[in-house]
Amino acid sequence: MKNEEISKSNTNRIIAHLDMDAFFASIEEADSPIFKGKPIAVGSEALNGNGRGVVSTANYKAREYGIHSALPISQAWQLSQKAKKEGKDEVIFLPVDMERYEQVSCGIYDIIKKYANVVEPASIDEFYFDLTPSLSLRGATEGSDAAIQSSSTNSRLLRRPAKAGLLAMTGEDDEWKQAEKICLKIKKEIKEKFKITCSVGLAPNKLISKIAAGKKKPDGFVIVRQEEVEVFLEPLSVRELPGVGPKTGEVLRKNGVEKIKDLKKFSYEDLYDILGKYGLDLYYKAKGIDDSELIESREVKSIGEQTTFDKDTQDAVYIGDIFEKLCSDVFLRFKESGFKSFKTIAITVRFKGFETKTTAKTLKESISSEKIFKLEALKLLLPYLDSRKNPNNKLIRLIGVSIKNFNN
DNA sequence: TCTGGGGTCCTAGGACCC
């Protein structure tokens, strides 16, 4: 409780959120000049319109065709054919080259790290970083949990550029000006090094900086200061709040909430009644309050792989082969992870029609044996392949396997 | 007509223990 109260007073931060523009597609475009200016969709195989996957990222040219992330690749293919008939360029469909994107992602992290002591890689193409100039000062004066930082964090503080340290002496206005300059520098360096653009939001917390970064894509830069937060939020749809997806959006809509300003009319208790504990989160988000800290690194909690078959199938031998391969891949990644053992195995089976079942088993003892892992995983899968136990003869669309509960 | 693959976090209910 006490810590919470202290953190509520934790204002005056300057947090940046950097979001790469059409990341995968932009990299492909930058890496292959022949693609320049052409519509590109990075994703699973198009297979002449028969592919079963979705688009990961479409570049802005392809978005003009109506192609976007998560669109079924078959539909993207149709849109491309339609455009072709109209005399426009056909869409270039490319597979996902995750290794390459991770390489670029690391390069971007390194650039940001030159200017900010605390950086949170939120995903392969998103980063939060703290540009509060008096970070160490704040920690010392507040005497709160901000001061009780790990020794590794403290050692990072020592490496803070001298320039940032000087900022502690200047006025608040200058602090924001300095943060703005740093963001522009980072944007410029990324563009020079990788020939790709990003959008940045600068705000008093993670929530607002993330929303701000999405406001002027591509190559945008939006600054929202503390006193501007509520005005910035009010006209936005609640769906723009991270964490409010289709379901929550619909529940809110049924309660007369479309915009964030509608959400603000509800009391803490009302929102709890409507959405349970999550409603309480929303109560604060609607007001632009977010005291969450940046997370510089997080432990992996699970490792898993899954695959969708080209055609729905019941062929137990075929399914078994693919399943074994998935297990091998998961086990390889487990080995590379450095964890010593794991305790829980889960499998997923998705049937034709998208009905999805998961079965998990936590073993009595942690294991590190590939043989035992595969045996136990297979035991979980078997009931779904047994025609006696799958009486409706349901065809299988996808299988997957994952492990969790790791030991170091 | 469709709906990938990699994750995280949360909840509800049951089992079990003291």
Next chain:
DNA sequence: TCTGGGGTCCTAGGACCC
């Protein structure tokens, strides 16, 4: 005849994100 209540672990499923 009456069966508490707190805590933890586990499973299945849902919602969401990139």
